[in-house]
Amino acid sequence: EVQLVESGGGLVQPGGSLRLSCVASGFTFSIYSMTWVRQAPGKGLEWVSRINGGDGRTSYADAVKGRFTISRDNAKNTLYLQMNSLKPEDTAVYYCQRFGGPKGQGTQVTVSS
Helix, strand or coil: EEEEECCCEEECCCCCCCCEEEEEEECHHHHHEEEEEEEEECCCCEEEEEEECCCCCCEECCCCCCCCCEEEHHHHHHEEEEECCHHHHHHHEEEEEEEECCCCCCEEEEEEE
């Protein structure tokens, strides 16, 4: 059974940083591309970032490019999202997702003064 468990969310002031983690189990993590998606209050799911399983190539939504960094540790079956220079519009529930597959339960990120 595929399981994805996110953590690391919280309340942070504008300009602050957070690091999200996602521990994966139930599949061969290293060969899959993984993504982060988010859902702001009252809005649909928004793709944030992706990292390939093979070559580790990364891509980002324009809204987060230059501020967020996606990474993975295949030895620990863990996906990360380093978020810097956070803005109020980054407030959302963040989910990790196996590319084209299931996502976790999410972790809340709130950016507010």
